[in-house]
Amino acid sequence: xxxxxxxxxxxxxxxxxxxxxxxxxxxxxxxxxxxxxxxxxxxxxxxxxxxxxxxxxxxxxxxxxxxxxxxxxxxxxxxxxxxxxxxxxxxxxxxxxxxxxxxxxxxxxx
Amino acid sequence: xxxxxxxxxxxxxxxxxxxxxxxxxxxxxxxxxxxxxxxxxxxxxxxxxxxxxxxxxxxxxxxxxxxxxxxxxxxxxxxxxxxxxxxxxxxxxxxxxxxxxxxxxxxxx
Numbered sequence: 063x064x065x066x067x068x069x070x071x072x073x074x075x076x077x078x079x080x081x082x083x084x085x086x087x088x089x090x091x092x093x094x095x096x097x098x099x100x101x102x103x104x105x106x107x108x109x110x111x112x113x114x115x116x117x118x119x120x121x122x123x124x125x126x127x128x129x130x131x132x133x134x135x136x137x138x139x140x141x142x143x144x145x146x147x148x149x150x151x152x153x154x155x156x157x158x159x160x161x162x163x164x165x166x167x168x169x170x171x172x
Numbered sequence: 173x174x175x176x177x178x179x180x181x182x183x184x185x186x187x188x189x190x191x192x193x194x195x196x197x198x199x200x201x202x203x204x205x206x207x208x209x210x211x212x213x214x215x216x217x218x219x220x221x222x223x224x225x226x227x228x229x230x231x232x233x234x235x236x237x238x239x240x241x242x243x244x245x246x247x248x249x250x251x252x253x254x255x256x257x258x259x260x261x262x263x264x265x266x267x268x269x270x271x272x273x274x275x276x277x278x279x280x281x
Contacts (some may be wrong), residue, residue: 093267104274105258107216110229110267118268151213161222161260161269166213 064088064163068114068154074170078143083167085137085154091162095155096129096139098122105153109139144171174199176261176272184278185249193275194243195259202264204235206244209256209274218257220245249279 067086075081087094094111096106110117115131128140137156141148149171155161175198185191195204206218219226219233221242226233230249235242242259256276262269 095267095269097269097270097271099213105271107269107271110269112267118266120268153215159203160217162217163207163215166215 066154066156066162068152068164068167070167071165072168072170074172075144077146077171081141081144083139083141083152083154083169085139085156085164086135087137087154087156088162089135091156091158093117093157093161094137095157095161096133097155097163098150099153099154100150108139120143141169144169146171173268174201174261174270176259176270178257178259178272180275182276182278183272184280186281187249187251187279189249189279190245190247191249191277193246193257193277195242195244195261195272197240197242197259197261197270197272200237200240200263201261203262204226204237205260206233206242206243207258207260208253209258210259211255212247215258246277249277251279253277254279 068083096108099105109123120149151166153166154164177196179194208216221233221235223237230247231244256274259272
């Protein structure tokens with residue numbers, strides 16, 4: 063069964079550094095999403111992506127964040143200058159109708 | 173934006189018991205999905221249910237979109253059902269997804 067994959071599973075970085083989180087969505091899906099979940103809290107929407115452009119973004123998704131679909135299969139989330147409060151689990155999802163989530167990348171900012 | 177409230181926030185069940193989890197949303201939507209987040213943090217699809225009723229084994233779900241709520245039924249609960257249950261809603265044309273506050277379920281032997 064096709065699945066969404068994410069790499070790395072865990073990323074540790076220093077405050078101020080740039081990180082790129084990677085996702086491979088399910089191949090025939092049309093919509094792609096990034097979410098984050100701070101430990102013990104609910105899942106928060108960051109951004110949706112359709113037809114090679116951002117469809118919607120939340121208030122969290124400020125100028126520090128960007129998304130790309132560089133090669134038609136990968137879908138990346140870049141955080142330009144990480145802050146301590148960016149420490150969270152980041153989930154990628156893809157859909158045609160229902161959403162399928164990847165296993166997540168745990169980002170730790172020191 | 174759309175507000176999504178889930179109840180109860182916490183639930184402890186004896187193994188074998190049944191339960192009903194509720195998801196209320198503040199505005200009309202045409203997509204609704206239920207997830208189980210297991211103790212390892214994975215988000216597992218349970219149901220994509222914008223309206224109507226679906227069943228999958230011991231789980232079933234009902235969405236009444238006109239009244240802005242959805243229910244998830246768990247029957248004969250097992251310890252592996254433990255975790256957090258989330259509903260998520262969104263509208264086509266506005267791909268901004270709102271997750272509910274979650275119900276944390278603990279099933280004890």
